[in-house]
Amino acid sequence: MSKRAVLEVIALDVEDAVAAQAGGADRLELVTDMAADGLTPPVAVLTGIRAAVDLSLRVMVRLADGFAAGAANDVDRLVRTAGELRAAGADEFVLGFLDAHGCVDLTAVERVVAELDGCPWTFHRALDHAADRDAVRKQLDGLPGLDTYLTAGSADGVDAGLPTLLAEAARHTEPGYEQQLLVGGGLRLGHVPRLRAAGLNAFHIGGAARPHGWTGPVSERSVRQWRRTLDAAQPE
Template identity: 70%
Template structure:
């Protein structure tokens, strides 16, 4: 493998962002309130992070815990405010009551994004039909990444699914990058890299003190080293 893997780190503020950059992160996911698994941050937080680092920065669009959108009007308003502040990459994903993608809300938001690149987040791990969701979203403008653990229970359970989906890369519905995240550990990295996955997302793994503590540059650096390791060819038997 010669392609550098993408390492994305969750940041809550500018201090996190600076530490993640120092450790070798390629991209940040900016959120607020990890007690609710990550919600839309204030515009002021986005502005402070944007001023602190020049890394690509994907901002969460999610106003309440769970994967249903509720009233889309506040989401649209939040999106407009962030766009006006300069945000140009995002993370979002909503399901309907049947576990399919909420196309009405996604269409509203992608219209506001006007071509900005975005990630469909781990809502895919709660979808009733993963393949069906990918098919329905295949042509949405700006969608370039799926963040997934392969299972609602995390990578430890979803590893076979992630590897199987990586093998389908390039097929209709599978042209977007697959980013592994959600209960991801360093022990999972070799198998994921061997399967062709070249993007990794970490949150708590970058915080030795837990979510009450900051991102550790050294922890990020360990992940940078791990995801950059190349496969070592097995010696041929005589």
């Protein structure tokens, strides 16, 4: 039997979380402000969702649009935010910072990760905007808690990034490539069979779970359709 694929759904509030769990999601990514591609949610949202569902929750650590951590005082705020989330019970996270040259901002990442105290975390789609994906992976390899990369393979989405995703999946035993690939960013149901056949087993959806767009809630029916599609597409 093949391993069940992980389905992660973006949740903005308790209503989203309940619908995602009912539809068969395995994990939620908690964010606010999708106009800025997802920022850190208020602690009250975290605690409300934690009380409403029993899924794994990965909480975004990001305070401004873009992938820059900002100046030293901005990094201080990120560290404080991570500490507040930890104190409120968060135990899984999402983050990722680049410098002006598209290289990983290792100082900022390391400072935030130190505050997470070994909790598991995802390096998000900053990877897709990096100047050198391989360099990012090798620089981050070995950081405590890093177990996942959220990526479309390209800044332009899965359609453009599919060859990169397949190539990186084939390198999963190499240093820097052992973390789970969580495919997200322009992901469609039609992509699933090929990705599953290549052994990819983690998928991330946001707008695809919302038939009425970001102004509407997560649809239990949409999530269930993704769950069934993932379960039906078995890897070779």
